[in-house]
Amino acid sequence: MTEPSPEDGARVNLERRGHPVSYDWSAPRKGANLSVNSDFPARARALNINLSRAFEERLAEVVRQAERERWVKENQAAIEDYNARVAESGNFGDTGKGKGEGEGKGTEFYP
Numbered sequence: 001m002t003e004p005s006p007e008d009g010a011r012v013n014l015e016r017r018g019h020p021v022s023y024d025w026s027a028p029r030k031g032a033n034l035s036v037n038s039d040f041p042a043r044a045r046a047l048n049i050n051l052s053r054a055f056e057e058r059l060a061e062v063v064r065q066a067e068r069e070r071w072v073k074e075n076q077a078a079i080e081d082y083n084a085r086v087a088e089s090g091n092f093g094d095t096g097k098g099k100g101e102g103e104g105k106g107t108e109f110y111p
Contacts, residue, residue: 034055044051072079085091 041051044054
């Protein structure tokens with residue numbers, strides 16, 4: 001992975017474990033005091049791991065997952081309604097097929 005830079009745009013997308021992670025590259029950096037098991041920073045320094053970067057990248061993943069879970073929860077009723085309609089009559093990609101054909105073949109939305 002190449003190192004992103006501000007020239008890449010205000011928002012940077014990184015691929016982390018196959019999932020895009022977005023954040024505002026131009027946001028100012030802010031110091032933070034954290035309490036961690038003292039073994040981790042020592043081992044990370046011995047391996048030349050940038051603690052700030054590692055923390056920032058992992059926190060971006062955690063935030064993205066929490067935002068996704070919140071979105072699914074907020075939209076659960078619509079998701080269930082959509083899945084019920086697809087189960088009943090298929091979706092627009094199923095036109096021209098007989099009743100029941102295409103059902104359960106990836107047309108439902110599963111969060």
